[in-house]
Amino acid sequence: MIDRNQPDLPDGVATRALELNGRRIPFQAGETILEVAQRAAVEIPTLCHDPRLEPAGACRTCLVEVDGQRRLVPACKTPAADGDKVRTESERVDRHRKTLLALYLTDHPKDRAVAERGAPNELLDMADRYDAPRNWGSMTSSRESRNGDRNPYIHFNAETCISCARCTRYCDEVEGVSAITLANRGAHTTISTVESLSLLDTTCEMCGGCVDVCPTGAMGEKMPLTRHAKPERELTKVRSTCNFCGVGCQLDLNVDPEAENGHGRVVKVTSPPAGTTTNDGNLCVKGRFAYDFIHHEDRLTMPLVRDESGELVETSWENALAVAAAGLQGVAERHGKDALGFVSSSRCTMEENYLIQKLARAVYGTNNIHQCAAT
Amino acid sequence: MAGLVTTFGAGAMTNSIGEIRNADFLFVIGSNTSEAHPIIAMEMKRAVRRGATMVVADPRKIWMSTIAEKHLQLRPGTDVWFLNSLAHVICEEGLADEDFIAKNTEGFEAVRETVRRYTPEEAEKVTGIPAEDIRWTAREYATTEKAGIYYTLGITEHTHGTDNVYALANLVLMTGHLGKPSSGMNPLRGQNNVQGANDAGATPIFYPGYQRVDDPAVQAKYEKSWGVKLSPEPGLNLNIMMKEVGKSIKGLFVMGEDVVLSEPNCMELEKGMNAAEFIVVQEPFLNQTTRFADVVFPSSVFAEKEGVFTNSERRVQRVRKAVDPPGHAREDWRILIDMANASGARWAFESAADVYDELARDADKFSGISHARLDATVSLPKTGLQWPCPTPEHPGTTFLHEEGILRGKGLFQAVEYRPSAELPDETYGLLLSTGRTLYHYNSATQTRRETGLDAKQSEAWIEIHPRDAKKRGIEDRDMVEVTTRRGSVRARALYSRQVQPRCIWMPLHFAEARANLVTNDAGDPVTDTAEYKVCAAEVTKVEESAAGVGLYPGSFYGVDAPA
Numbered sequence: 001m002i003d004r005n006q007p008d009l010p011d012g013v014a015t016r017a018l019e020l021n022g023r024r025i026p027f028q029a030g031e032t033i034l035e036v037a038q039r040a041a042v043e044i045p046t047l048c049h050d051p052r053l054e055p056a057g058a059c060r061t062c063l064v065e066v067d068g069q070r071r072l073v074p075a076c077k078t079p080a081a082d083g084d085k086v087r088t089e090s091e092r093v094d095r096h097r098k099t100l101l102a103l104y105l106t107d108h109p110k111d112r113a114v115a116e117r118g119a120p121n122e123l124l125d126m127a128d129r130y131d132a133p134r135n136w137g138s139m140t141s142s143r144e145s146r147n148g149d150r151n152p153y154i155h156f157n158a159e160t161c162i163s164c165a166r167c168t169r170y171c172d173e174v175e176g177v178s179a180i181t182l183a184n185r186g187a188h189t190t191i192s193t194v195e196s197l198s199l200l201d202t203t204c205e206m207c208g209g210c211v212d213v214c215p216t217g218a219m220g221e222k223m224p225l226t227r228h229a230k231p232e233r234e235l236t237k238v239r240s241t242c243n244f245c246g247v248g249c250q251l252d253l254n255v256d257p258e259a260e261n262g263h264g265r266v267v268k269v270t271s272p273p274a275g276t277t278t279n280d281g282n283l284c285v286k287g288r289f290a291y292d293f294i295h296h297e298d299r300l301t302m303p304l305v306r307d308e309s310g311e312l313v314e315t316s317w318e319n320a321l322a323v324a325a326a327g328l329q330g331v332a333e334r335h336g337k338d339a340l341g342f343v344s345s346s347r348c349t350m351e352e353n354y355l356i357q358k359l360a361r362a363v364y365g366t367n368n369i370h371q372c373a374a375t
Numbered sequence: 376m377a378g379l380v381t382t383f384g385a386g387a388m389t390n391s392i393g394e395i396r397n398a399d400f401l402f403v404i405g406s407n408t409s410e411a412h413p414i415i416a417m418e419m420k421r422a423v424r425r426g427a428t429m430v431v432a433d434p435r436k437i438w439m440s441t442i443a444e445k446h447l448q449l450r451p452g453t454d455v456w457f458l459n460s461l462a463h464v465i466c467e468e469g470l471a472d473e474d475f476i477a478k479n480t481e482g483f484e485a486v487r488e489t490v491r492r493y494t495p496e497e498a499e500k501v502t503g504i505p506a507e508d509i510r511w512t513a514r515e516y517a518t519t520e521k522a523g524i525y526y527t528l529g530i531t532e533h534t535h536g537t538d539n540v541y542a543l544a545n546l547v548l549m550t551g552h553l554g555k556p557s558s559g560m561n562p563l564r565g566q567n568n569v570q571g572a573n574d575a576g577a578t579p580i581f582y583p584g585y586q587r588v589d590d591p592a593v594q595a596k597y598e599k600s601w602g603v604k605l606s607p608e609p610g611l612n613l614n615i616m617m618k619e620v621g622k623s624i625k626g627l628f629v630m631g632e633d634v635v636l637s638e639p640n641c642m643e644l645e646k647g648m649n650a651a652e653f654i655v656v657q658e659p660f661l662n663q664t665t666r667f668a669d670v671v672f673p674s675s676v677f678a679e680k681e682g683v684f685t686n687s688e689r690r691v692q693r694v695r696k697a698v699d700p701p702g703h704a705r706e707d708w709r710i711l712i713d714m715a716n717a718s719g720a721r722w723a724f725e726s727a728a729d730v731y732d733e734l735a736r737d738a739d740k741f742s743g744i745s746h747a748r749l750d751a752t753v754s755l756p757k758t759g760l761q762w763p764c765p766t767p768e769h770p771g772t773t774f775l776h777e778e779g780i781l782r783g784k785g786l787f788q789a790v791e792y793r794p795s796a797e798l799p800d801e802t803y804g805l806l807l808s809t810g811r812t813l814y815h816y817n818s819a820t821q822t823r824r825e826t827g828l829d830a831k832q833s834e835a836w837i838e839i840h841p842r843d844a845k846k847r848g849i850e851d852r853d854m855v856e857v858t859t860r861r862g863s864v865r866a867r868a869l870y871s872r873q874v875q876p877r878c879i880w881m882p883l884h885f886a887e888a889r890a891n892l893v894t895n896d897a898g899d900p901v902t903d904t905a906e907y908k909v910c911a912a913e914v915t916k917v918e919e920s921a922a923g924v925g926l927y928p929g930s931f932y933g934v935d936a937p938a
Contacts (some may be wrong), residue, residue, distance in 0.1 A: 150830075151827075151830075152826055152827030152830050153827050173424065174417055174420070174421070175417065175420075176417070176420040176424075176442070200830065200831065205409075205413070205813060206814075206827070206831070207413065223827075236697075238678075238695050238696075238697035239693070239695060239758075240677065240678065240693065240694050240695045240697065241567065241677070241683075241684045241686075241692045241693065241694050242567060243567045243676065243677035243684075243694075244566075244567060244816050245411060245412050245413075245564070245565060245566065245567065245816075246412070246563060246564025246565055246566055246567060246568075246569050246570065246686055246687040247392065247412055247414045247415055247563075247686060247687060248567065248684060248685075248686025248687065248688075248690055248692050248759070249414055250692065250758055253678055253695075253697040253698075255697045255698060260698070260699075263698060263699035263701075264697060264698035264699060265698060266678055266697060266698060272758075276758070277758050278391075278392050278393065278686065278688070278690060278758075278759070279414050280417075280418075282414050282417050283414070284413035284414060284813070285413075285813060285814060285827075285828070286813075286814075286816060286822065286828070287414075289825070289827055289828075290816075290821065290822055290825045290827075290828060291678070292824060292825050292826070293660075293676065293821035293822075293824045293825065294676055294678050294679075294698065295698075295701070296660075296824050298660055298661070298824065299659055299660060299673075299701045299702075299704065300658065300659060300660060300661065300671065300673035300674075300702075300704060301673055301701045301702025301703055301704055302673060302702060302703050303670070303671065303672055303673060303703070304668075304670065304671040304673075305669065305670050305671075306668070306669045306670070312665070312668070312671060317703065317705075317713070320670050320671075320672060321713050321714060321717035322717060323669070323670050324628075324655045324669075324670040324672070324714060324717070325714065325717040325718040325719075327626065327652075327653035327655065327669055327670065328626050328628065328653060328655065328718070329718065330626075330652075330653065331625045331626030331652050331653050332626070334625070334652075335625050335626075337606070338608070338610070338623070339623060339624060339625040339626060340624070340625075340626045340627070340628070341611065341616045341619070341620065341624040341626070341627050341628070342627075342628045342629075342630075343613065343616070343627065343628070343629040343630065343632055343634060344572060344577035344630055344631070344632070345572065345630050345631030345632045346565075346566035346567070346568050346569040346571075346572040346573075347566055347567060347568065347631050347632070347677075348568065348572070348630060348631045348707050349568065349571070349677075349680065349681075349682025349683060349684060349694055349707070349708065349727065350568065350571035350572070350574060350575045350682060350683045350684065350685060350691070350731070350734070351575075351682045351683065351708050351727045351730035351731050351734065352630070352631075352682065352707045352708045352711060353568070353571060353572040353575035353576070353577040354575040354576060354577075354583060354730055354731075354733070354734040355708055355711040355712065355715075355724075355730060356577060356628075356630055356711055357575065357576040357577045357578075357582075357583075358601065358715075359628075359711055359714060359715050359718075360610075360628075361582075361588075361597075361601075361605055361606070362601045362603045362605070362720070363603075363715050363718050363719070363720045364718070365604075365605075365606055366606060366610060367579050367580070367588050367606055367608060367609055367610030368579060368610035368611050368616060368624070369576075369577055369578070369579060369610055370577065370578055370579050370610070370611070370612050370613040370616060371572045371573075371577050371578075371613065371632065372566075372613060372632055372634075372637060
């Protein structure tokens with residue numbers, strides 16, 4: 001398998017080369033023009049492409065010029081050929097991009113405030129980058145949305161959908177559940193489910209991959225929207241490791257640092273780009289959507305000690321620590337050190353597991369330290 | 376883990392997650408991958424889509440079995456019979472890698488001798504798997520170069536869990552499927568930091584990095600490093616410790632685990648907790664265990680702290696603080712330092728990075744890794760570093776045993792089939808298994824506080840075969856009582872053909888229907904891991920039960936999906 005992030009191919013692998021904007025770039029059999037360009041850090045715009053998916057060649061933004069080819073070719077779907085002379089920037093390519101993007105914009109909100117309520121909008125970014133005309137008028141297509149879908153997480157905004165099918169292909173090819181599909185034809189093409197059912201009643205596993213791959217935020221997250229969270233661009237992303245199963249998915253906690261009186265609030269979780277982490281940009285329902293527990297009202301905010309009446313009551317840290325230490329030391333004095341047991345947690349960090357075993361061994365003198373996972 | 380340490384010398388996935396997609400044969404046993412490890416399932420789906428062959432061995436029909444070439448629906452607890460019969464075929468048909476065995480292993484002859492009587496025909500009688508399927512699986516596994524085994528708690532949570540691991544390891548060793556990409560033996564870890572917790576020494580027999588507490592040299596090293604006298608007596612493992620609570624264990628310090636909900640046969644544990652003299656619990660939420668606490672420290676969740684987690688593939692990755700803990704809650708590592716200092720120690724760590732550095736100083740598997748080095752890997756193709764990583768220049772280790780098996784020689788372990796500790800009888804006619812679902816997580820302190828996950832699965836249920844249900848006068852979605860020798864719980868009965876006749880299955884996540892009130896705490900003789908996967912149970916209808924709310928099975932939507 002080709003490592004997309006390897007700028008230079010290992011010796012002996014590359015036996016062929018093409019010319020990209022006049023530069024000679026070696027490549028391996030089977031690579032597409034887009035893959036070669038990405039490895040050489042030459043930008044080719046894409047909307048429907050995702051490295052996890054089979055190329056679709058649907059959006060036409062990646063068209064490039066290849067000498068000897070009468071028409072522009074889609075870089076995502078065209079295998080690189082030895083000796084190809086490829087141009088990603090030319091008068092002809094530029095004219096094509098401007099025209100194409102201008103056409104997309106006729107059926108798209110041009111105002112960022114409207115088009116970017118959820119995630120950053122790649123189409124608008126691209127239109128800015130290539131200086132596409134925005135005055136070609138408006139031809140709003142009548143895509144059906146599923147506003148009645150009572151699923152709690154995933155929202156479909158037909159207005160910003162460009163029918164690139166990244167979401168449906170992800171659902172088929174990566175998650176493998178085929179819960180969503182392209183429905184209807186032509187300008188009516190939309191993203192739907194069997195009989196327009198709620199995602200809750202389909203094979204959907206709520207992984208949110210459709211949200212992640214959508215270039216325009218048409219597949220979006222409900223919770224940040226209904227809670228009026230700031231747009232994603234104004235949030236701070238903190239890269240961390242998921243706290244559920246043992247796969248160790250990398251995720252970005254999207255934090256509104258001003259919320260909670262400046263203590264910060266996690267308002268969304270997004271996945272890092274495909275190809276950069278163990279999870280390849282994928283997350284499951286828990287990793288992507290189960291973050292409300294962080295700020296849940298049931299969280300403990302004060303140390304508690306049990307009073308004479310048997311109730312747990314709030315107290316200071318100083319007192320709680322003194323009571324805890326005296327209590328454990330008392331047990332050790334009365335019954336010996338091995339009358340103490342320490343239970344650690346595979347949910348806590350490696351540092352915390354180190355400290356608790358050191359606490360058990362070095363401070364309390366017992367090896368009675370374990371956690372739930374030793375099989 | 377104990378099983379793998381014995382046979383290979385290291386208890387971890389031998390391959391990396393990224394190698395799964397390139398495998399040509401995937402043998403998935405005792406792992407409901409799409410629900411318990413959805414992201415690994417995506418990699419397996421990718422491999423199958425690419426043309427790899429997958430075989431799923433599981434008593435239940437699961438999502439993965441719907442795309443598998445074969446689903447070997449064995450009777451719960453008959454794993455050793457099944458695995459030994461695979462070994463039998465490999466030996467009989469000359470498929471063993473004699474060269475690899477001679478160079479890299481010891482103890483093969485005993486295994487060859489033992490498996491001689493485990494013929495596929497006899498295995499069919501015990502396991503219910505057709506003999507032809509056993510032969511086919513053995514041949515495919517043995518003759519495919521990139522063949523990997525993936526397993527989880529369906530293998531280990533038995534009284535013969537370690538035997539199951541040995542039997543699997545025997546297959547790996549006799550076919551030489553080790554030390555190569557996409558070819559090895561891979562336990563998928565259930566919690567984010569199972570690997571890291573064990574690596575860091577939160578175990579009764581090992582200091583950090585699997586250095587034994589009863590090794591005088593290791594003891595001397597840590598006594599010097601920590602400046603205190605240390606005990607050479609191995610401690611109690613968790614299952615025993617929990618049985619001893621209130622008896623020989625009078626004081627308990629529990630960090631981040633709801634033991635009362637998670638441990639088997641929890642009625643006994645509750646009695647013990649009441650009899651204990653002093654209990655300290657460190658938790659972000661009140662839970663079943665805090666009911667017994669004398670002191671509760673309010674702790675933090677992952678988004679509020681710095682540190683590292685180590686995943687299933689030994690990859691050490693950073694956890695970063697994104698927000699402050701609420702109110703006066705503190706990070707767990709700070710609380711532990713405060714607790715040590717309140718108990719008379721003088722710990723001077725100022726950050727989680729300081730703690731990591733001390734850990735790595737005395738455990739060379741991790742010495743080359745530091746917070747600073749991990750932070751520098753963020754923008755690289757892959758984040759994190761895989762141990763062993765002994766020096767700051769070391770690139771980390773993608774798959775183990777490449778330059779020979781870590782133990783020196785891989786150790787074959789001949790194992791004989793032993794029945795599960797408690798099997799159905801006249802009084803308790805059904806076999807109960809427990810497990811996870813996609814939408815909740817362990818004791819669900821976190822996930823049941825998510826409205827969305829609760830919308831998908833909001834109450835406890837059991838899966839029961841319609842034939843068994845009808846015999847007991849139970850309609851689909853009736854409220855039932857599940858009873859075992861240890862207690863009973865109520866749950867909604869769901870007609871299901873995912874389970875075999877005479878078997879029932881229930882998820883473990885629901886506090887109001889604690890599966891572990893009924894599970895068996897009989898332990899494996901080596902690890903003492905409890906037999907969560909097999910016990911005898913009976914189900915009766917509860918009269919006048921309210922109508923059920925929305926009920927959704929896990930990720931299974933096969934042709935025989937529940938009615």
